[in-house]
Amino acid sequence: MTQQTQVVVIGGGQSGLAAGYHLRRLGVDFVVLDAQSTPGGAWQHTWDSLRLFSPAAYSSLPGRLMPPQPGEAYPGAQHVVDYLADYEKRYELPIQHGVRAHAVHRDGAFLRVETDNGSWRARAVISATGTWSRPFLPTVPGRSVFQGVQLHTVEYRNPQEFAGRRVVVVGGGNSGAQIAADLAYDTELTWATQREPRFLADDIDGRVLFDVATARRRALDEGSSDAGGVASLGDIVAVPPVRQARDAGLLKWSPMFARLTRHGVAWADGTTAEADAVIWCTGFRPVLSHLAPLGLRGPRGHVPTAGTRAVGEPRLHLLGYGDWTGPASATLIGVGRPARDAAREISALLASGH
Known part of the structure; x- marks a missing residue:
């Protein structure tokens, strides 16, 4: 069975929710397909003691401040899961949980998203699948012989x-x-x-890092020299x-x-x-295999983008994979701005009829 909507958002974690918020505000018809069976994105699979880098008020998605966690300056993962679940419910976002998208194809004036529960045709797609489900393991001699x-x-x-x-x-x-x-x-x-x-200095947290990352992107866009951004701090x-x-x-x-x-x-x-x-603890790589049919992969496995829009496919936007899809866009506080920009571009695309 094939269903149709204006926009399909692939991924229902923090990036997908931020995209949904802005699409809803613009009056765009959309659906969010989330492989997770319950709300909370990757946060529901982290280690028990994980802490955010910022206080709750500076770890919020657009439109809704994260409430503080009692007794904790820096909220834990379960607090984030509860916040994301509440966010999804508060804004009545049309999320289908337990639906995994495995391929995006060009289909004339549409993009067709194939899932394990049928397919969707849409005028535009936002890919917001993150990195958590693609852990990176370096090539180190002896890894296969270690008996522990x-x-x-x-x-x-x-x-x-x-x-x-x-x-x-x-x-x-x-x-x-x-x-x-x-x-x-x-x-x-x-x-x-x-x-x-x-x-980093003990008084530096995610608030400062977001400001530094944003300032670096603005400076680079204006042609200024690269001061190193967050990496220069630690x-x-x-x-x-x-x-x-x-x-x-x-x-x-x-x-x-x-x-x-x-x-x-x-x-x-x-x-x-x-x-x-x-x-x-060696990091992750972007989860982009579902985009393989579009043939867009560039250096280092990234899809070349202008802002969040894929250079080789203007109906596709990528959100939340790292600075190459928006300054600090892989963070709770940072994803709001690129999500807003992506939603606005898509709304303009739909209005143009192209």
Whole structure:
């Protein structure tokens, strides 16, 4: 069965909700297809102790401030899930949960979205599938011979299952730091990073990072030199659990090891460490396989865009994958502006009749 609407939004997490909010305000007919069976996007699958980088009021989607979480300066993942579920309900967004889009095709004046529950024809599509379901694992010698447990960030939940064990956490970003801090008290921890971890000043959080990312994009658009943006400040936001473990001297880092062995890891100088588990906090890649039929992929697996609009297919917009689809667009506070811009462009496209 094929259904028809003006716009199909693929993905019902924070980016899809922000897009839906703005499309609704513009009076556009749309549907949101979400592979998740319940509201909350990827936030419902994170580790237990995850904390946002910003206070609730600075972690909000357009139109609705996130309420503070009692007793927490930086809200946890479940608080975000509850907020997103409330947001979806408050704005009566037309979301179909448990529907996975697997291909987008050109179909004359339409784009056709094939799903595991029929297909949709639309004048425009917003892809907002994020990155969580495509974890990245680096190529490291010996990964296949290591006899311990290997997990990616997406599979880690809490430190209880690792208590008293030897654990290697790989990655010097926010996920690596938060998970290393989580494990620092009850495990024999090795925290391996490509370079010395760079903590942002304790008074810097997501509010500042959003402002810096926005200012950098504005400067680049105006032809100014690149001052480095967020990357120039550091890599790790010192949320309270990270700060506490760091200040207690428990977040000692090691250079990245050269290979895994059967029972641990080994560095190029011959130093070794035994390990029962390795947790790879090594990031993600954009989930874009559903766009493969359009033939738009460019360098580094990205789809070239002008703002959020795909250069090679003006009826397609990409939202929330990173700075290449809008400054800080992969964050709660940052996705609102590019979502608004995408909705406005699509509304103009529909009005033009093209």
